[in-house]
Amino acid sequence: MLNYVSRNDSIREESQPVTPERETDRELSELERESVEYFVSFAQMMGFPKSIGQIYGLLFMSFEPIPVDVVIEKLGISKGSASQGLNLLRDLGAVKALHRDGDRRGFFQADFDVTRIVRHFLDEKLLPRLTNGEDRLARMQSIAKATGLENSVQEVAEVRLQALQKWQNRGRRLLPLIRRFFRL
Amino acid sequence: MLNYVSRNDSIREESQPVTPERETDRELSELERESVEYFVSFAQMMGFPKSIGQIYGLLFMSFEPIPVDVVIEKLGISKGSASQGLNLLRDLGAVKALHRDGDRRGFFQADFDVTRIVRHFLDEKLLPRLTNGEDRLARMQSIAKATGLENSVQEVAEVRLQALQKWQNRGRRLLPLIRRFFRL
DNA sequence: TCTAAAGTTCATTTCTATTTGAACATTCCG
DNA sequence: CGGAATGTTCAAATAGAAATGAACTTTAGA
Numbered sequence: 001m002l003n004y005v006s007r008n009d010s011i012r013e014e015s016q017p018v019t020p021e022r023e024t025d026r027e028l029s030e031l032e033r034e035s036v037e038y039f040v041s042f043a044q045m046m047g048f049p050k051s052i053g054q055i056y057g058l059l060f061m062s063f064e065p066i067p068v069d070v071v072i073e074k075l076g077i078s079k080g081s082a083s084q085g086l087n088l089l090r091d092l093g094a095v096k097a098l099h100r101d102g103d104r105r106g107f108f109q110a111d112f113d114v115t116r117i118v119r120h121f122l123d124e125k126l127l128p129r130l131t132n133g134e135d136r137l138a139r140m141q142s143i144a145k146a147t148g149l150e151n152s153v154q155e156v157a158e159v160r161l162q163a164l165q166k167w168q169n170r171g172r173r174l175l176p177l178i179r180r181f182f183r184l
Numbered sequence: 185m186l187n188y189v190s191r192n193d194s195i196r197e198e199s200q201p202v203t204p205e206r207e208t209d210r211e212l213s214e215l216e217r218e219s220v221e222y223f224v225s226f227a228q229m230m231g232f233p234k235s236i237g238q239i240y241g242l243l244f245m246s247f248e249p250i251p252v253d254v255v256i257e258k259l260g261i262s263k264g265s266a267s268q269g270l271n272l273l274r275d276l277g278a279v280k281a282l283h284r285d286g287d288r289r290g291f292f293q294a295d296f297d298v299t300r301i302v303r304h305f306l307d308e309k310l311l312p313r314l315t316n317g318e319d320r321l322a323r324m325q326s327i328a329k330a331t332g333l334e335n336s337v338q339e340v341a342e343v344r345l346q347a348l349q350k351w352q353n354r355g356r357r358l359l360p361l362i363r364r365f366f367r368l
Numbered sequence: 369t370c371t372a373a374a375g376t377t378c379a380t381t382t383c384t385a386t387t388t389g390a391a392c393a394t395t396c397c398g
Numbered sequence: 399c400g401g402a403a404t405g406t407t408c409a410a411a412t413a414g415a416a417a418t419g420a421a422c423t424t425t426a427g428a
Binding site: 129143 | 215219244297320323336341357
């Protein structure tokens with residue numbers, strides 16, 4: 001949390017005790033640690049990698065925007081993970097990129113509304129699976145109807161596919177229900 | 185599909201043309217292949233390993249109960265996977281174990297009602313995560329209230345945690361909604 | 369223009385979940 | 399019993415996902 005000033009190591013030559021850059025600023029506070037764990041679990045539920053949850057969890061509990069290098073140090077993750085993770089989060093709209101005058105680094109701030117993340121999950125993860133299931137089911141139904149199967153077998157297959165269809169339909173109808181429920 | 189007779193290789197000495205054990209019986213029919221893929225996808229959505237989906241998919245489209253060795257041959261999976269997978273499915277109630285007189289092998293049959301699988305998902309996968317989230321959130325709230333934080337920081341933290349609480353609550357209320365929707 | 373900081377990319381490594389298969393246990397039947 | 403068929407277990411192999419980090423590109427400002 002708090003204040004991440006650009007560290008122009010070159011200028012400050014072991015002089016003033018200017019906000020002496022306490023070691024703890026580079027470590028997670030108890031609150032940050034809990035937030036990180038909370039969102040790691042959440043991210044995994046949504047099918048995102050751990051690092052995404054870590055980054056969002058950190059930003060969520062950060063009092064002000066954080067530059068990438070601080071994200072890296074605090075979470076102990078690599079430059080690559082941080083860069084990719086932040087870009088993904090930005091694309092999801094879960095995180096906003098800002099910049100500050102006199103600082104070349106990009107800063108990031110969490111969007112505290114998880115709406116976009118949930119919507120992305122529904123649209124990009126759940127919906128495709130549902131659709132995929134519908135396609136496959138339709139294909140099975142046409143195979144079952146096609147000639148070439150014993151009558152008894154065909155009948156059994158059709159009964160089962162019908163039962164499956166019922167569930168598939170329920171799943172499909174659940175989606176808008178969830179959307180309405182979460183108002184998104 | 186069809187007829188899996190105990191193969192007592194010892195007795196049938198290259199004599200009668202008794203249901204000549206066509207090669208195709210050991211391979212997946214088109215319908216079975218689709219069913220397997222369908223349930224592999226479904227299983228993965230529910231957080232189960234692929235093999236669970238394969239096995240269930242095969243049994244779902246099988247006209248009659250199948251013995252373990254046929255599951256192994258048709259799916260090309262190992263004895264271990266088949267054994268463990270079938271036991272898990274049996275524990276979930278997704279599959280029923282039977283035995284046939286004059287055959288030492290155990291036979292398995294799919295329960296065509298996916299209710300149990302979905303219920304297991306809700307109870308064992310979703311609910312624990314929700315509860316875990318609630319615990320962590322409560323912990324964060326008590327940390328935030330505790331002394332030791334700047335007033336401004338504390339206030340910001342509390343506002344954010346409140347927003348999070350709102351989502352956590354929604355998630356919690358969604359669960360019974362889903363249950364009602366699926367009638368389980 | 370040149371340099372160093374910042375950021376990106378992606379082949380390689382690391383980590384984790386799943387599967388395998390061989391050893392072991394059990395059961396059925398001669 | 400004896401032993402073959404069946405089923406279980408779990409250490410080790412494998413595959414797939416994610417993270418790393420070094421090479422590369424871009425940018426700012428001296």
